[in-house]
């Protein structure tokens with residue numbers, strides 16, 4: 001939703017990316033067309049909050065507000081994951097946690113396959129979600145959500161992506177995100193769609 005009043009997001013401003021992952025911060029800066037300097041929550045000495053909300057939107061807002069409040073700068077946060085229709089939306093906001101402390105996504109993908117066998121459903125429909133939130137210190141916040149639909153395919157195929165990419169075949173395609181040219185994935189992904197919505201909400 002567009003804010004009623006134009007929000008001030010001056011080009012050249014330093015934003016905090018509410019992540020401790022420098023790769024993610026670089027990706028966020030690039031997706032914003034280099035309009036801003038982006039530092040990580042780690043560089044700003046902001047601890048990671050517990051992700052206590054039950055939705056992607058809720059957790060993205062929580063992380064952005066927390067970083068803006070403590071860092072006293074405009075902050076940007078994302079929350080994303082894979083949802084499986086036959087598993088009532090699981091792993092959803094727990095997508096990273098299903099990979100365990102060693103971030104073992106071969107394990108997480110096996111878990112998805114096992115759960116599908118347990119429920120005995122042939123429905124392989126799934127979708128990726130990315131929520132993006134921007135928060136001002138003591139001020140308003142904007143949040144958007146992008147989604148890409150597809151089906152799951154086992155065994156996993158391809159090693160070009162990350163996370164659950166090797167089991168996800170986007171609608172209208174035959175390759176998994178793990179097999180696909182990264183530029184093709186980037187053009188259709190939940191993250192790209194969320195960024196388009198965010199740019200439309202903030203700049204257009």
Ligand code: IMP
Nearest residue numbers: 078079080081082095096162163164165
């Ligand atoms: P977050 O960093 O807490 O938002 O965790 C997101 C998790 O969802 C990641 O660890 C990935 O496992 C999964 N995920 C999100 N986006 C993608 C994607 O584009 N491909 C594959 N897995 C993804």
